[in-house]
Amino acid sequence: MISTARVPADKPVRIAFSLNDASDDTPPEDAIPLVFPELDQQLQPLPPCHDSAESMEVFKQHCQIAEEYQEVKKEIALLEQRKKELIAKLDQAEKEKVDAAELVREFEALTEENRTLKLAQSQCVEQLEKLRIQYQKRQGSS
Numbered sequence: 001m002i003s004t005a006r007v008p009a010d011k012p013v014r015i016a017f018s019l020n021d022a023s024d025d026t027p028p029e030d031a032i033p034l035v036f037p038e039l040d041q042q043l044q045p046l047p048p049c050h051d052s053a054e055s056m057e058v059f060k061q062h063c064q065i066a067e068e069y070q071e072v073k074k075e076i077a078l079l080e081q082r083k084k085e086l087i088a089k090l091d092q093a094e095k096e097k098v099d100a101a102e103l104v105r106e107f108e109a110l111t112e113e114n115r116t117l118k119l120a121q122s123q124c125v126e127q128l129e130k131l132r133i134q135y136q137k138r139q140g141s142s
Helices: 053-141
Strands: none
Touching: none
16 A cells, blocks of 8 residues: 655655565565574575585585584583583582581580580589588588
């Protein structure tokens, strides 16, 4: 459908039109088929001119480069995943190291407290023994 409108001559005019009424979802008939669907459109090898040996050779080289590119992308993804795993492992190891250091400090504190309590207990036993002796002396003298 063509629409018309009168516009003053001194105003800029912008014209837009479409040659087909098809929806945007369907690709144009002359669209280049994707040789490597995972690649961006701009990285796709263009179809060769079958009459030219040079064009065929360039197409083959481009396909090889595209395959190498995909392999490198996969390897990078695997390495990034491995990096995440190693970072998580390192974080866990550091956490365990901190936990171990904390346990060592707690053990040392409890050992010192135990030593102090044993000393206090032995002093109390001595004092109790002295009090028993004094009590027995008083009982014996009365």
